Amino acid sequence: MKTTKHILAAALLLSATVANAQYTNSGYFTEGYTYRHQLNPAFANEKNFISLPALGNINLGIVGDINLQDYIYNIDGKTTTFLNPKVDAGEFLSNIDDENELNFDTRFQILSAGFKGFGGYNTIGLSMRGNLNTMLPKSLFVFAKEGIANRDYDISHFGIHTTAYAELALGHSRQINEKLRVGANLKFLVGLANIDAEFNKANFRLGEDQWTAVTNAEIQASVKGLKYETELSDYSNTQVVNDVDLDGFGMNGFGMAVDLGAEYKLNDSWSFSAAVLDFGFISWNNNMVATTNGDKTFTTDKYSFSFDENSENNFEDQVENMGDELASLYELEDAGDKGGRTKMLGATINLGAEYTLPVYDKLKFGLMNTTRFQGVNTWTEFRLSANVAPVKFFSAGVNVAAGTYGAAFGWIMSIHPKGFNLFAAMDHTLGKVTKEFIPLTSKGSFNLGVNIPF
Numbered sequence: 001m002k003t004t005k006h007i008l009a010a011a012l013l014l015s016a017t018v019a020n021a022q023y024t025n026s027g028y029f030t031e032g033y034t035y036r037h038q039l040n041p042a043f044a045n046e047k048n049f050i051s052l053p054a055l056g057n058i059n060l061g062i063v064g065d066i067n068l069q070d071y072i073y074n075i076d077g078k079t080t081t082f083l084n085p086k087v088d089a090g091e092f093l094s095n096i097d098d099e100n101e102l103n104f105d106t107r108f109q110i111l112s113a114g115f116k117g118f119g120g121y122n123t124i125g126l127s128m129r130g131n132l133n134t135m136l137p138k139s140l141f142v143f144a145k146e147g148i149a150n151r152d153y154d155i156s157h158f159g160i161h162t163t164a165y166a167e168l169a170l171g172h173s174r175q176i177n178e179k180l181r182v183g184a185n186l187k188f189l190v191g192l193a194n195i196d197a198e199f200n201k202a203n204f205r206l207g208e209d210q211w212t213a214v215t216n217a218e219i220q221a222s223v224k225g226l227k228y229e230t231e232l233s234d235y236s237n238t239q240v241v242n243d244v245d246l247d248g249f250g251m252n253g254f255g256m257a258v259d260l261g262a263e264y265k266l267n268d269s270w271s272f273s274a275a276v277l278d279f280g281f282i283s284w285n286n287n288m289v290a291t292t293n294g295d296k297t298f299t300t301d302k303y304s305f306s307f308d309e310n311s312e313n314n315f316e317d318q319v320e321n322m323g324d325e326l327a328s329l330y331e332l333e334d335a336g337d338k339g340g341r342t343k344m345l346g347a348t349i350n351l352g353a354e355y356t357l358p359v360y361d362k363l364k365f366g367l368m369n370t371t372r373f374q375g376v377n378t379w380t381e382f383r384l385s386a387n388v389a390p391v392k393f394f395s396a397g398v399n400v401a402a403g404t405y406g407a408a409f410g411w412i413m414s415i416h417p418k419g420f421n422l423f424a425a426m427d428h429t430l431g432k433v434t435k436e437f438i439p440l441t442s443k444g445s446f447n448l449g450v451n452i453p454f
Contacts, residue, residue, distance in 0.1 A: 023107075023277070024059065024412070024447040025401075026425045029354050029366035030387045032395035032414035034421055034451050037114070037123050037171055039350060040275035041183035042261035044121035044173050047453040049421065050113045057109035057127075061445035063379070063405050063428065064102035066136065069441065070095040082145060089145050096138050099157070101405075102442055103377055104132040109449070120174030123185070130164040131346065133377040143204070151205060158199040159376070163343075165282060166190040171259070181263045191253025191282040194222040194343060199330065201295065212299045217330050218291040222284035222341065224252040228334040236298075241290045241332040255282030257345055269356050277348040284343065289335040296331060346374035363388050370403075379404035393417040401427070408443055421451040 027033035028040070035057050036043040051057065072079060075086045082092045112125035139155045166189070173183025201216035225248035230239040257280020263273040354366045364387045371380040381403025389395035393416055401408040412425035428443040 023105075023348070024425045024427055024445070025350075025368060025370055025381075025383055026385065026397060026399055026410040026412040026427050027414075027423075027447075028350065028352055028368050028383075029364060029385055030395055030397045030412050030414065031389045032416045032421070033412060033423055033425075034114075034414075034416075034449065034453075035112075037121075037173065037183070037185070038125075038259075039277075040261035040263065040273055040352070041171050041185045041259045042173050042181045042263045042273065042275070043183070044181075045114055045453070048113075048115040049451045049453045051109060051111060052450045052452070053111055054108070055448075055450045056112045057107065057447070057449040059105070059107040059445070059447050061105050061427070062103070062442060063105075063445075064100070064134075064442040065097055065405055066100045066102045067441045069432070082141075092145060093138070093142060096141050098138045099376075100136045100138065101377055102134045102136075103374070103379075104130075106130045112451075118172065120172055120183075123169070123171035125167075125169045125171075127167050127169070128164075129167055130162070131374075132162040133160070133374055135159045135376055153202075153204040155202040155204070156200060158202075160197045161195070161375075161377075163194045163282075163345075164192040165253075165255075166192065167257075169259075173261075179265050183259075183261045185259035187257040187259070187278075187280065189255040189257060189280065189282050190251050191222070191255060191284055192250070193224075193252065194220075194282070194284055196220045202330075212297065214295055214297050215330050216292055216295050217332060218289065219332065220338075220341070221288045221290075222252055222286055223288070224248060224250045224285075226288055228288065228290055228332075230334050233331055236331055238331070238333065241334055252286070253282050253284035253340075255342075255345075256280050268361075269358055271354045271356075273350075273352040273354070275350045277350065278345045279347045281342050281344050284341050287338040287341045289338050290332040291335050292330065292332060293335075298331065346372055346377075348372045362390055366399075381405075381408075383410070385410075405443060412447075416453060419452060419454065421453050422449070424448050 171185040229243040261275035383401040385399030387397035408428040414423040425447040
């Protein structure tokens with residue numbers, strides 16, 4: 001589908017422009033992790049710091065339940081995809097969920113600093129952030145694998161959502177009394193791009209003489225300089241979207257958000273904490289809409305199908321002949337600029353409980369719950385960690401997590417002698433990878449930063 005391909009490619013590109021996960025939960029209880037204040041604004045560093053430009057805090061992350069290992073097979077000693085005829089359809093489809101999610105989150109810290117003053121600890125940070133959330137129904141893979149094996153297919157609830165923006169964050173935390181510390185971050189946001197593509201319905205009835213599709217889709221794109229290109233449809237005799245034109249790229253909206261956090265020390269052994277992150281919005285300047293205007297029925301006898309794979313008009317050959325004309329399934333009309341729109345960010349809630357070992361106070365154990373609110377892509381996880389700081393210039397931790405997307409193993413290491421800080425962490429440690437270093441599971445993250453404490 002030419003239109004669909006271009007929209008999805010644009011969404012992927014917009015997500016990649018912000019650096020290609022925004023928070024490293026492995027560092028929540030780790031002393032010496034410079035950016036704990038991003039996980040809970042009540043947390044404060046022992047020293048002032050300034051980041052190296054563009055190197056202070058780089059986060060790369062992916063999480064979901066679409067695992068590459070379920071789509072790649074070894075047949076006759078060669079690596080192939082699930083579409084290979086020698087791959088059993090029943091075996092392949094038994095590994096695919098009814099709804100399949102894949103989420104990318106990105107943070108690229110341009111500059112950051114923290115210092116003591118004004119009765120507490122203060123932070124300032126400038127960063128680029130983005131996320132890409134997808135939802136793929138199992139029926140999409142059933143159709144791709146089985147082809148004409150069935151006459152009726154219902155491919156619904158396929159969506160992709162992406163947002164990219166710049167963030168200026170000002171934070172302050174202070175001690176209220178001996179037990180309670182609170183903090184907040186005020187964030188000023190500059191919107192760069194937002195695309196919401198909802199392919200709500202695609203019902204197919206495939207026959208030997210003709211085939212019919214009932215589709216319903218809408219794309220909302222708030223990107224500076226984006227316009228839809230159209231052409232006259234041979235089927236409906238109307239102007240339909242066949243491409244996108246991106247003339248420039250820049251600021252396209254403004255917004256604000258807050259982080260709120262608190263930490264309560266019950267005694268020398270136990271402390272509890274809670275935070276709400278990214279509670280806010282972005283008001284986008286425009287909303288370029290492409291839509292089917294409700295349900296659209298498409299019928300054609302230009303191509304006929306045979307259930308006999310040896311026939312001249314078998315399904316596989318006819319689909320190949322159709323090529324880009326499959327775009328007719330989604331004949332999106334350019335509805336123009338519908339004006340500005342306001343969208344909430346995906347907020348996150350962190351809850352933590354920490355226990356310090358009485359016989360060795362340099363060893364601490366923590367239990368953390370994180371819930372990310374992102375519509376149909378909402379997820380939650382619990383993370384149990386052990387953290388140690390045996391000497392002043394070194395701290396590290398390991399943890400295990402379980403939640404919406406299964407189990408994971410994480411770790412963090414921070415070296416922070418006088419005047420220098422280097423940390424590295426993974427919330428989801430990579431397992432097996434391909435020769436091209438592509439992870440075979442959809443869980444992986446990496447966090448790296450270089451900062452100067454003083």
